[in-house]
Amino acid sequence: MSEVPVAADSPARRPPSAVLVAPDKFKGSLSAAEVAAAVAAGIAEVRPEVPVRSLPVADGGDGTVEAVVSAGFRRLRTVVTGPAGEPVSASLAIRGDTAVVELAEASGLHRLPGPPLPLTATSSGTGELVAAAIRAGRRRVVLGVGGSACTDGGAGMLTALGARLLDAHGRDLPPGGAALLDLDRLDLSGLDPRLSEVEFELATDVDNPLLGERGAAAVYGPQKGASPEQVELLDRALHRWASFVGTEHVDAPGAGAAGGVGFAALSLLGAKTRPGIEVVLELLDFPAALRDARLVITGEGSLDTQTLHGKAPSGVARAAGDVPVIAVAGRCLLSPPELEAAGFRAAYALADVEPDPTRSMAEAARLLRRRAAQLARDHLQG
Template sequence: MGRVVIAPDSYKGSVSALGVAEAMARGVRQVFPQADIRKIPIADGGEGTVEALVCATSGRVREAEVVDPLGRKIRVQWGVLGDGRTAVIEMAAASGLPLLHQDERDPRKATTFGTGQLIRRCLDAGLRNIIIGIGGSATNDGGAGMARALGVRFLADDGSELPEGGAELARLKRIDLTDIDPRVAEATITVACDVDNPLCGPRGASAVFGPQKGATPEIVAELDAALAHFAERAQIATGRDVATLPGAGAAGGLGAGLMFFTPAKLRPGVEIVLDAVGFAEIVREADFVITGEGRTDFQTAYGKAPVGVAKVAKQFGVPVFCLSGGLGHGAEDVLACGIDAVMSICDRPMALEECIAGAPALIESGSTRLCRIIKAARMGR
């Protein structure tokens, strides 16, 4: 056995991308002890994006005080890349779903204000090149909270400011850009986006991602209508028509908000990370690649990390195997995206809590099982 490339995303809420890579490497060693194992922790714009890019470029981590999706003060990390000129932030750090307890999740009320505060911290530090990872949100406010933190005002019929949250956008009458931070126009903002969904409709932010944030079917309909109304008002205020663009529906519509109110350009997050680590040069000599994530389902095929890894590996004809914490509806869709096989780390029926608690050991043993299959297949050639 020659080179094995291990390039997983984090198992969110359980193990970091680096931790997953190390566990996978231990499993591979059980079967291929002499292999040249290359561990490449990656991210696609969600949790772990700051860590992946800071590590890949020998940058540094900073801290800031912002508010969480419900307006409570928290301290979060952001990064400066090795060039000293580029900032990287994760909206998940300030406005992410893991920041809320299960009974606190309500996309009608959650705000991206803290994400806007992080952007402002970057500008305060003199950084005008900003990468923003927008996966893992708890929000569905179209990025209105983010824009409000940068000075944009969202007004109701009576001229009063709307409260935070996606549901309030249904009452939006006018958007006032007078006081937007002028430094925003000077910035180059690259949005690391892990999905290609539009803002509204059956594949929009509310319908696809709302349920995991606590939205019932009735709330989904309410939020989708509110975002459609918001898009109309934002187009009038900015002259930009972005609601149907791929990625506009990412992070509860933050993708759209960034395109409406900043000079942001969306790009697949995993591509940004893979370019930073020089993945193409590493994978071209590989015998096979193991990737993975916490849960693989129909959303993965929209452009999440494992599919991004496979896209590069397939340029060189390298087999790609996806080993994930769990498999959901539509997991087989990734087989049309360059992934050769997909399997779960679970080796028996178990509750989610048990799987999370034992994830490192399960990842290791799952990697060993996978490699035994690969070895047997190679011997049978």
């Protein structure tokens, strides 16, 4: 957490209580830290005497490692297998006994070197990050599972941790969800025995089951490039995968997260599911940052109906309690009653001053600073 220096009006006057800026990223334009910096700069133009505390947040998806590193976790870099099988440089974060593993760092859509690979993308690199956390001696692993490129049911993650997936000829299956149709034997004898000593938390805002019309393939497969025919194939493959792993958790909320990585974590790693933003705010010690705050500013790229279902801004609004909360965003698709019901006093969108989305994204920092200055005029007088 960073704090903008305070310029008090006079030595005799006590500075006003702080503003806490706790945004998520504006996807495609600004990181959470850049959003916080732009908001702080806009406030400083109008009310330079008001201290601003910056606490970038995330909901378990991409940006989670960055958020906890900015709050004091140590970054650990390593090279792992990317979703297309190529090596990629990825990070996890460690502090004390805890490691934060962000699936998107290793197996995210942005890690693909080219077009989407819905049938063959693998979660292997995520398992390699988990293995790195265990080698580093951590006994609690927070697994953030947003933004994946794969629909392999977490099979790749498990192979990286020592499992073997074999076909009818005793050969190891190739990576990816489609290959699960040929699964004939699941050998877990080689799983790292230290896994039983680790407490896993699955940080996700996804409550989808593994299979069916609300499952990993049907809901998220198209976002990863899957055609309708490929969605049907992947769902059949995940059915076969579940028949070997066990069906106890197929309908559990979060089993469909990250193309079924949630299912593997719940079934074979003993993970417990928690809302991603709740876990991240706990790791960031949000209550300490909130202390003496007069106003909280949060936000994300698009305030819409998804925001209301566990995304970072709504989680921040809940955690803020009685402290007023204002949202900033690239665009706001929520009505005033919806904003109020979610705990937001107001929302300031870049689209209100620049309706062209291409220009708005390209000039997001400047526009956000401008909107933050207006926010300060409206809510930080007196």
